[in-house]
Amino acid sequence: MRRVFPSLSAVALALWAALILGGCGEKSGGAGSVSPFEGEPMILDAVLALDVVDDRPNGITDTFRTDDERIYLWIYWVNVEGRHTVRVEWFTPSQGVDEPPYLKTVEHFNSRTGDRITWFYIDRPPGGFERGEWQVFVYLDDLFERSFIFYVE
Structure with a gap:
């Protein structure tokens, strides 16, 4: 038993060192997931665009020009039976949220x-x-749903 214990300690020490040293590199990341509640209202798709034609986004982009006529936010909702209220708030580059x-x-x-x-x-x-980075916040029934960033050049 004495021979096994030092071997296990050495392996554990090596794994710990690898985790510590391996975590010191320039690359890092992560992931996460969640199961939405059944029937939970949500955004299935949303885009910024130059126009909306026949109820569909036209000219999907996240970069606009100062002289564009309009900037559109198009949203496709699912699981929104009944009455709802959507609120959208637009913020300029010179504003804080x-x-x-x-x-x-x-x-x-x-x-x-x-x-x-x-x-x-x-x-x-x-x-x-x-010009600069704009932000848009979307709320459904006063609950935050999503935010978007777009640029005007």
Whole structure:
């Protein structure tokens, strides 16, 4: 038994050293997963786009120009039977998210099927859209659902 114990200690020490030294490299990462509740309302797909044509996003992008006419956020919802309220808040590059939004838009809907497409947009202000990194936050029934980052060049 004496021979086995030192061998196990050496193996454990080697594994511990490998974990410590291996964790010191430049690469790191991780993962996670969760099972949504059955029937939980959620966003199946969402994109930023230059336009919405026939209820579909047209010109999907995350980079816009200062002189674009509008910037659209298109959202496909599932499991949203009944009445719901979607709130979208847009923030300019010069704003903090703790400040009042540049624009807040609210859409109320009633879905019989549980699926719904909504879209929101901001119009080009006089002088054009502010250059830089914009943010958009989406809430369903006052609960945070998703945020987006896009750029204006």
